[in-house]
Amino acid sequence: MARETPHTPASERRPGAQRVPHGQPGEERSDERMGPVVIERLRKADGRALILYRRAREPQQ
Amino acid sequence: MSELRFNELRGEQVVYAVHRQERTFLPSHEHCPLCPTRPGGSPTEIPRVAFEIAVFENLFPAFEAPHGAAEVIVYTDSHEGSLATLAPQRAEALMWVWRHRYAELGAREDVHYVLIFENRGVKVGVTLHHPHGQVYAYPFLPPVPELELQADRRLGGCAPCALLRRELEDGRRLVYQSQQIAAYVPHAARWAYEVHVVVREHRASLLDCEAAELRSLAGALQALVRGYDALFDAPFPYVMVVHQAPVAADGMLGGHVHVEFYPPLRAAGKLKYLAGSEQGAGTFIADTVPEESAAALRGAIALAA
Numbered sequence: 001m002a003r004e005t006p007h008t009p010a011s012e013r014r015p016g017a018q019r020v021p022h023g024q025p026g027e028e029r030s031d032e033r034m035g036p037v038v039i040e041r042l043r044k045a046d047g048r049a050l051i052l053y054r055r056a057r058e059p060q061q
Numbered sequence: 062m063s064e065l066r067f068n069e070l071r072g073e074q075v076v077y078a079v080h081r082q083e084r085t086f087l088p089s090h091e092h093c094p095l096c097p098t099r100p101g102g103s104p105t106e107i108p109r110v111a112f113e114i115a116v117f118e119n120l121f122p123a124f125e126a127p128h129g130a131a132e133v134i135v136y137t138d139s140h141e142g143s144l145a146t147l148a149p150q151r152a153e154a155l156m157w158v159w160r161h162r163y164a165e166l167g168a169r170e171d172v173h174y175v176l177i178f179e180n181r182g183v184k185v186g187v188t189l190h191h192p193h194g195q196v197y198a199y200p201f202l203p204p205v206p207e208l209e210l211q212a213d214r215r216l217g218g219c220a221p222c223a224l225l226r227r228e229l230e231d232g233r234r235l236v237y238q239s240q241q242i243a244a245y246v247p248h249a250a251r252w253a254y255e256v257h258v259v260v261r262e263h264r265a266s267l268l269d270c271e272a273a274e275l276r277s278l279a280g281a282l283q284a285l286v287r288g289y290d291a292l293f294d295a296p297f298p299y300v301m302v303v304h305q306a307p308v309a310a311d312g313m314l315g316g317h318v319h320v321e322f323y324p325p326l327r328a329a330g331k332l333k334y335l336a337g338s339e340q341g342a343g344t345f346i347a348d349t350v351p352e353e354s355a356a357a358l359r360g361a362i363a364l365a366a
Contacts, residue, residue, distance in 0.1 A: 034160065034164075035157045035160075036153070036154065036157065036272075037114075037157040037161070039161065042108075044106075044108070044117065048117055048120070049117065049118050050106075050107065050108075050115065050116070051115070051116040051117070052107075052109070053113060053114040053115070053116070053161075054113040054114070054154075055113065055150060055151075
């Protein structure tokens with residue numbers, strides 16, 4: 001897959017970087033990953049987005 | 062909701078976000094909204110007893126959908142510390158978080174420019190001491206990235222690439238180097254200890270960086286902040302800004318990822334104020350010479366390593 005740049009069409013971007021029409025609530029997803037980081041999406045009680053990032057635990061050899 | 066007004070005389074947008082007057086101002090540790098929510102304690106912005114890095118929509122946003130966004134990036138669940146004191150793996154993870162926010166916010170139709178930054182210290186107006194940064198996603202292209210695009214046109218190519226080559230050839234203002242990163246006090250720095258931390262290869266944004274470049278960038282930023290803190294043997298206030306390519310169709314040319322630091326101190330305990338010439342004419346009057354600042358900073362970075 002070609003490296004993603006700001007010039008990359010939205011349709012070709014990786015999950016998590018889709019072009020989202022403004023005003024549309026974000027899709028709830030969990031355990032996405034970008035590089036070594038695991039991404040957990042939450043929604044606060046007042047509706048604001050909260051994203052928690054943690055380093056992926058590499059499997060024990 | 063913020064209001065945008067166009068200042069005709071300056072040719073720039075001004076953002077009126079009057080609700081920000083009510084934002085939390087220098088709370089005690091016990092009332093820090095960026096700490097984890099402890100059992101039996103008051104709820105904070107992060108409803109977990111522990112976390113690594115958290116990002117949330119600012120309760121007092123300068124921008125919000127459908128006209129941009131404002132987010133807070135919390136570096137750690139520890140109330141104390143700084144970018145410099147994070148474990149190297151955490152600092153590296155932060156680079157990936159920056160990259161993720163750039164990708165996601167930059168993909169929105171209402172966002173033209175993504176600015177990741179950190180204000181450190183009350184001298185630059187910080188209102189929360191917990192280690193954190195912010196993201197502003199602008200619904201227009203702000204003046205500074207527009208000026209960078211103009212510099213690209215003036216120099217006939219990528220301006221940060223050209224300026225990096227000049228600094229590497231000169232060498233007097235370099236303060237840090239690794240295989241992937243170089244940092245220097247610019248030839249025409251506006252602030253006494255201004256530093257630009259630049260990815261050596263041409264990369265429009267963090268999305269274009271290799272993993273090793275992100276790791277090296279984190280190491281460079283930490284080394285620099287440790288050096289800043291060693292310079293006057295005190296936590297060094299600064300504004301840190303990640304410069305990347307504009308994301309909207311009207312700004313799709315140019316951009317070279319680099320991180321600029323604007324520290325307000327011109328000497329230990331002495332602030333540089335933006336006064337008559339800076340505000341009235343837009344011309345900085347500097348009290349120091351970049352070559353001497355760079356030499357002092359190089360020594361401090363070596364001392365702190």
